[in-house]
Amino acid sequence: MRLLFKFLYRVYRFMSGLRYWGYRRFTRAGLIVLCGVFIAGIFGTDSDNNVIYQGFTFLLLLLVLALCSSLFFRARFSAIRHLPRFGTVGAPLAYSIALKNLTSKPQTGLAVVESLADARPSFQDWLDFQLAYEQRARSFRYTQGKRSNPFRTANFKIASVPPALSDQEVRVECELTPLRRGPLRLDGLAVARPDPLGLFRAFARVALPQSVLILPKRYPLPPIALPGSMKYQQGGVALASSVGQSDEFIALRDYRQGDPLRHIHWRSWARAGKPVVKEFEDEFFVRHALVLDTYAEHSHSEAFEEAASIAASFACTIQTQESLLDLLFVGTQSYCFTAGRGVAHGEQLLEILASVRPCKEHDFSRLERLVLNHISKVSGCVFVFLDWDKPRRDFVGKVRTLGVPLLVLVVAEAGRAKRVNAAPPADRPERFFVIECGKVEEGLALLE
């Protein structure tokens, strides 16, 4: 069986390579002509009933001449790519390239095609992904959407190059859309010249390795009051650079569950029609834990990507001016990153989340130990789980017995939310939400 999978993996590598090559090399008209060659080639064999073989030779020779003409492109270029530091999954990333014509002739009608680093998975990753999909897919449900190319890292637009005289440097505006978080590596670029018929591109390659960190996609979160009250923090005033509880009054804010009644500002309540409390500078402040479950089925799990996006959405939305946010997860080891109140910024959490990978080295108990060791410091916990099985239910139960308020989010693969809901209701904490891949925004809108 493994031999068969190895063979299929080879087929996958060959086909994906061919597709990548075809989309870069052929123009849209060229792709249409290529399709025409295939169709004419198939039907042309029956020359008793049709004469499409006459068109086959014409189309085939069009492509052959176009391919031959690509051998006669000898231009040389140098390039500097001006990339931003970060990009975001799904958001177009605009940047520019300074391209210099190193030939003695002016160059016109050119285009720039980016060369992405080979992002095809290893055999084991590919196999894990395929097996996980097969387990999930239902027979004869061909309308279930399967991601067409889950391993693709980015879509790029072919950018046209303005006319460049000899030794002239021109600016090329480019755009690519990242599809996966993490570092996006660019090997170089190719300056493309279409053939006279406009079917096939000849390449002059420029080695230009660079990378840009792609942050997770963020979703808008409704204004949510996270669970938990202020707690004494040992870091004390050193951490309390902005907000806390001391004799020095700082500001007014909305009442949160657990705030002492004596801090209620009655006149503001009367004016605003809702409870408002006074804030003081002190070593008492709110500290939340954002726990990310990294125990995904495989390294390209869609649920894991969405979980990272949800965690990033929380990291962006929680007012780290007013509180601390601890990001806890298990990778090759246990990690706890703290942001807020001058310790670190939310952007740094996003960078960390951009690089989080599924954990295969440790079991779930590692995350459990990490959180329980940390739980005494935090006011409340936000769990982003990938499943709602017994170990996770037990873990949540333990945290609840410690009296820590919780918000539990379970990210389910598309179409599997109902199975998560089928868990016994007694195990559910008061704030429990199931978020389905593909409907994350709607799911998060229910958090209010």
Place this chain on the structure above:
Amino acid sequence: MKTPPLLIGAALAFWGWQTGFLIPGIIMGLSLEAARIVRARWEFSDDDLHRIWNLCLGATFAAAIYAFNANEGPAEFRDLFHNPGFMSQHGAQFATARTTMSVLRWLPMIFFCFVLAQTYSPRASVPLHVISFILRHRLKTARKLGAPAPVSRTFNTAYPFFGLCLFSASVHSTDDTTFFWGFCVLTAWALWPHRSPRFALALWTAVLALVVVLSYFGQRGIGQFQSYLGNLNPQWLGAFARRRFDPTQSQTEIGTLGRIKTSPRIIIRVEAPSGVPPRRLREATYRAFKNRTWYSEFTENDFSRVSETNDTTFQLFDKPVPETVRISCYVPGGKALLPLPRGVGRLENLLAYNVWKNPLGAVLEEGPGLVVFDALYGPGPSMDSPAEDVDLTLPERDMPALEQVVDELHLQGQTIDQALQTLSRFFSTQFTYSTWFEQDRSSHRSEPPLTRFLLHTRSGHCEYFATAAAVLLRKIGIPTRYAVGYAVHEGDGKNWVVRQRDGHAWTLVWDDRHKTWREFDPTPAAWVSMDARQITLMQRISDLWARVTFEISKFRWGQSHVRDYLLLGSVPILLLLFYQVFFRRRRRRSIQRGTNSRSIDWPGFDSEFYQLERKLAVLGLSRHPSEPVSMWIERISEHESVSEIQGSLRELLALHYRYRFDPLGLSAADRRKLQSLAGSCLEKLEERSVPEPVSR
């Protein structure tokens, strides 16, 4: 991607030219290209387009069924199941191929509606979920769950339709180069907007010319290569052709082992006004017998054209023809021999392009796939040529057996009538009819098949009997010929049907006294009853289906008047559709008009206040655009002609506003008050002279 001007129109005209639908092609092309001139557009929602797409798919399905019937698909497949074998397998393949080709040829016509809808809609492209079942299902599921609709790609139908036109234009077997040149021109036309601006026009033209020249020789090379491959095994190619009689030769099954396969498929229908049909319908006649095969000793070049006396009447032989029989038969491939009664003189109501005949009485017809005609026949001379020496030739290998039988029957010296009686008796009493032949393991197995039949086995099918009778009569000096065709014996209501298994062979005997050919059927009459035993329930069902397909084929090949009625019946429907499309369609929108021209029935639209407003406008006190009515009244109240009614005007405006915007409306009393106030104001304004316009 937008197509260059006139490209789609030219592609459709080219398709029409290549496939014989020139007029429809030109009309469709003009309809699409007219969108560049006609500015009117119709809004089609995604659901509308999906319905049109479904209509096109339904039409494709209907066309496939129709083409399958028209190309004798059911019959061929029935043959395949009744008599599985190499021939029936290839017959089914051939029908499938022809069906496919027919549908492919019609595709531009079928999908024209869809392209037309997009062309005359304001859309530049169509979402993919309109045509994709899977994407549509996902969209529906998302809607049902309240999830956001999945992003669907869009596409412009123009280029796919262009490709479809070119492809469909190629679906014909005419071996000339018109398709090649048209294909090159249209493809170059389509590639024109995509050429690289880096290169000069001359280079583009030169490259294209080089491709055209190379591909011209290339396609000729491919054509020759395919012919070469085909010639390597002509039998393989020939197997695709439908089994039918060859006017030049007839290979018999004499000497064949196993069961002679026969098919119950109905291939001819016969109507005889007299109530008695001819017993046999002949298709071809042969003269020389060599090695199990009968030869006519004529070629296809010996067929002479029969000129029609009017559009549908063909005079074959000038003689009195008192009897009439109506024959309906399929013409596979549009060209075949006609089954005709002996002594036929004239064919009437025959919708044929060409009719030829050969000296042996075979009539070849070229025309539609089904013909229904009247054959007028009578006794006496026929169009067969008189007997010649070749009608007396004998197979050398069978001479000893022939001499033995002639001696045994004392045939030598008998008159023609006596000889026929003797032979008839000989075959009916001492021979049996059989379509099953076992391996001969006796000492006679090295003898020729005909000799074995005459002397030892004495069992065979009609070809044995006809051949044996022909050569025995020749042995005693009577010229004979071997005729093939069909026996008519099975009634079907008032009419008769002829099945494939009714294919028969018999002998023509030259009557030197009357200088005419007589038919002699030496096969024992039992063969008819033996075949009739094979009729089953399945047979009856398939006969019913054959009847349906026959009626469809009659319609398809213009052998009925239904088409005329349909055409006449469609006129009022078309007129109604025309009226609906151009005069009743509410969603018609002219892109020239920026504003919405729908009449709106607002509440309070009949308020008398508007009359007053118009009257004041006539007096030069018109309201400025976007000026609120209350401000307008304030502005004009200073004018002397309005000063008298300004109090009433304010009250009137309050009532008017309530009438227009209050959900409860006005009571009957207030409504009357509004009317009376407006009336009195109007009267007062009438009394005043036309004032000076108020400066703005």
